[in-house]
Amino acid sequence: MYLGKVIGTVVATRKDENLIGTKLMITQPLDIDSKPKGEPIIAVDTVGAGIGELVICVKGTAGRIAARKMDAPIDIAIVGIVDEITIS
Amino acid sequence: MYLGKVIGTVVATRKDENLIGTKLMITQPLDIDSKPKGEPIIAVDTVGAGIGELVICVKGTAGRIAARKMDAPIDIAIVGIVDEITIS
Amino acid sequence: MYLGKVIGTVVATRKDENLIGTKLMITQPLDIDSKPKGEPIIAVDTVGAGIGELVICVKGTAGRIAARKMDAPIDIAIVGIVDEITIS
Amino acid sequence: MYLGKVIGTVVATRKDENLIGTKLMITQPLDIDSKPKGEPIIAVDTVGAGIGELVICVKGTAGRIAARKMDAPIDIAIVGIVDEITIS
Amino acid sequence: MYLGKVIGTVVATRKDENLIGTKLMITQPLDIDSKPKGEPIIAVDTVGAGIGELVICVKGTAGRIAARKMDAPIDIAIVGIVDEITIS
Incomplete structure (x- = not known):
């Protein structure tokens, strides 16, 4: 992720x-x-993410699972919107 | 993608x-x-893409899903032709 | 891993x-x-790892297997806590 | 590919x-x-490729599909021998 | 591989x-x-490889196939011990 x-x-x-x-x-x-970091990718939004939001993405089969579309050619999806990151 | x-x-x-x-x-x-960005790859066209067109590609199993050929050794496919990209 | x-x-x-x-x-x-080495990633913890611990991570389907959540959009998981590394 | x-x-x-x-x-x-470009990899030949030939390779599950060996630990295979590349 | x-x-x-x-x-x-070349990874040995041996590794599902453990969170395995490499 x-x-x-x-x-x-x-x-x-x-x-x-x-x-x-x-x-x-x-x-x-x-x-x-x-x-x-690196180049932008194209992700299928599954959580209602908006422009500018910090999100969590997944790759591969996990993208189709997130989209509930196992028969769609999806390999990257947005699965969460970040509220907070804590580095210790 | x-x-x-x-x-x-x-x-x-x-x-x-x-x-x-x-x-x-x-x-x-x-x-x-x-x-x-990076080196060219070989993608199976599934949407009638032509030379010079801007396209969306997927990797892995998603490539076989796009080609409707789950028993073919495909790992990259073209799944869309880009009309417009909007960066906000 | x-x-x-x-x-x-x-x-x-x-x-x-x-x-x-x-x-x-x-x-x-x-x-x-x-x-x-490289940028941090987000991993689902499946072994009770704590901050600062050295861990073993897996990617892809192995992440869902580790989490016992095959229907969750997970592509990276922590599957072990390292006790010792021996280089010969 | x-x-x-x-x-x-x-x-x-x-x-x-x-x-x-x-x-x-x-x-x-x-x-x-x-x-x-990059380092050599080890690929399972499935099309009778010879030394020096230009070939098409696939990665992941596609490699096992090409080898008709879904129970073999194969993750890269040669699936075609290139006759011609045309860049427009 | x-x-x-x-x-x-x-x-x-x-x-x-x-x-x-x-x-x-x-x-x-x-x-x-x-x-x-690149950083060391952690691989599950499935062929009795010893320290110092030159080996063939696979990634992803192929790792679980090699380990005969489809329900284990394995994504890399050693599947062969190299006797000889011939570059032509």
Whole structure:
């Protein structure tokens, strides 16, 4: 599970029909200090995340589990919105 | 899910028989500013993508789901054609 | 399986309902000399790991197996607490 | 799916019994200009690839699908021999 | 499948109960010239590998297949001991 920040959206009219109705968010991976790390990815939002929010993302089969769409070609999803990070 | 740009095609006559009929596209991964990022990969097109188009790719099992070919050795597929990216 | 050190926790009130009750730990990947390597990730603790402990993490489906939650969107878990590393 | 070039072979007498009979080829990943990229990996050949040939490799479950050996510990396989790459 | 060299062991008393009885080996990934490449990982030995031996490792589900433990949180395993590498 990875930290990310929602920074935008993607619109794709021509797409796999099992992706219809999914919300595709551009998500910037972050390091622990909330600095950008690597390139943005496209994640399916499953928790109502908004632009600017700090989120938890998962990859692979976990993405389809989160979306409750095991027959959709999803490999990354947003599964939580971060309230607080505590580093000890 | 990853942004990419279709830049070419691959022809392979000798291949796994479950790949027969698939369209293999050379796809250049892009960063959010549409600049090339990393090396091109070979993706199975499932949405009728053309050369030069900006596309959404998935990896792993999601690739076979997109191709509706669970018994084919596919691990990357094109699942959407990008109309618009909005960064906020 | 990867070495890591538990360095913090994440609180996310709005999350996938199948993640309710999981303990999300910020885990810093380590190299063999116990020096930080790469960025921290978020792992589901399944063995009662505490802050500062050296742990073994797994990725992918193995994370859901460790959590005994095959229907939860988990892709990384802590599966062991390291007592000793011997390099020969 | 990734481009590679077959550069050698590996012999392992002591191995998982479900790997007996597989042909293990050292494969150098290539970039789009056919230049080496990253370190060689070991791929199970499923299409009769020879030394020096340009091939298509897959990772993960797709490797076992290609080998028709779902109970063998295979995570990379050669699934095609490249005839032609066209970059537009 | 990846080349590695067994360089040590890990002891973890508190661990997932489905890992009890597995032998956890510190394995250094190698490049084709047998030089270290990247950081050591922890692999479950399934072939009786000893310290100093050159081995073949697999990742993901293939690791559980090798260990004959589909319900254990394993994502990397040693599946063969290298006798000879031939680069042509």
